[in-house]
Amino acid sequence: MSEYPFLKGHGTENDFVLLPDHDGTVHGDLDPARVARLCDRRAGIGGDGVLRVVRTEAYAAAREHADPREAEWFMDYRNSDGSLSEMCGNGVRVFARHLLEEGLVEPGRPIPVGTRAGVKVIEVDGDRITVDMGRPRLLGDTEVAVGPARWAATHVDMGNPHAVAFLGDGESLAADGPVGALAEEPAYDRAVYPHGVNVEFVQRRGAGHVAMRVHERGSGETRSCGTGACAVAVATALADGRRPDASDTGEAGDATYRIDLPGGTLEISWTADDRVLMTGPAVVVARGTTAL
Numbered sequence: 001m002s003e004y005p006f007l008k009g010h011g012t013e014n015d016f017v018l019l020p021d022h023d024g025t026v027h028g029d030l031d032p033a034r035v036a037r038l039c040d041r042r043a044g045i046g047g048d049g050v051l052r053v054v055r056t057e058a059y060a061a062a063r064e065h066a067d068p069r070e071a072e073w074f075m076d077y078r079n080s081d082g083s084l085s086e087m088c089g090n091g092v093r094v095f096a097r098h099l100l101e102e103g104l105v106e107p108g109r110p111i112p113v114g115t116r117a118g119v120k121v122i123e124v125d126g127d128r129i130t131v132d133m134g135r136p137r138l139l140g141d142t143e144v145a146v147g148p149a150r151w152a153a154t155h156v157d158m159g160n161p162h163a164v165a166f167l168g169d170g171e172s173l174a175a176d177g178p179v180g181a182l183a184e185e186p187a188y189d190r191a192v193y194p195h196g197v198n199v200e201f202v203q204r205r206g207a208g209h210v211a212m213r214v215h216e217r218g219s220g221e222t223r224s225c226g227t228g229a230c231a232v233a234v235a236t237a238l239a240d241g242r243r244p245d246a247s248d249t250g251e252a253g254d255a256t257y258r259i260d261l262p263g264g265t266l267e268i269s270w271t272a273d274d275r276v277l278m279t280g281p282a283v284v285v286a287r288g289t290t291a292l
């Protein structure tokens with residue numbers, strides 16, 4: 001293949017290669033091996049995933065998930081191993097930042113973006129970008145393990161699957177604790193997660209404040225995961241008995257958490273009307289061309 005344009009961006013250091021392909025004529029159905037080459041941190045550009053920027057109208061697979069009249073743009077997301085995921089919370093903020101910087105959407109207006117988990121609406125306020133991630137699905141209890149260490153976990157679906165495990169008192173989140181270096185995928189129940197799972201390890205920091213590390217399906221340990229942070233906020237609210245009450249309206253009924261990740265901080269609110277709002281930064285840091 002000849003040279004084609006790319007950009008590089010990140011949201012709380014969850015980093016992505018963006019591939020503009022507005023009319024779907026450059027990349028077609030992205031080859032998983034090419035995604036892996038682009039994401040390779042030594043021989044490629046490097047990234048936790050790829051965001052292909054394509055018009056919803058121009059991509060048949062996009063039209064299965066989003067109506068082109070509702071969302072002009074579709075985020076065609078791939079993990080760094082080339083696998084597909086339904087949704088990427090940090091990615092969709094980077095995607096919106098790119099659309100805005102390129103003049104592909106109108107400044108000051110909400111930005112609807114099609115994803116395999118439906119249309120997400122994004123609002124940009126300077127450095128802070130808020131995404132309405134929609135309703136979480138609470139799917140019960142499960143278990144995860146790293147070597148001999150096992151934890152109960154909460155199954156939360158944010159469009160993509162998550163298992164949220166709370167560390168016990170005195171258990172450290174650091175690499176020298178029971179979670180370890182996360183160089184390998186944690187063990188999980190394959191009957192519960194037949195398509196794999198993103199696993200979050202959580203430590204309490206104070207009221208409304210937790211820290212987490214994540215092992216992402218298809219990408220390994222990353223420095224941040226937006227959908228993971230949303231799943232963590234929901235699981236923490238449930239554990240705290242703070243499930244938002246639909247009879248409350250407005251912010252008073254919301255459960256809001258500060259989530260610290262290795263790559264930065266996200267603010268997550270589970271609202272009284274059962275939506276999850278994620279707020280955090282997103283930047284585009286480089287652009288170029290590649291023949292990879």
Ligand SMILES: N[C@@H](CCC[C@H](N)C(=O)O)C(=O)O
Binds near residue numbers: 222
């Ligand atoms: N980093 C992302 C999640 C990317 C997809 C995930 N690895 C999966 O396979 O579901 C985020 O910010 O949400």
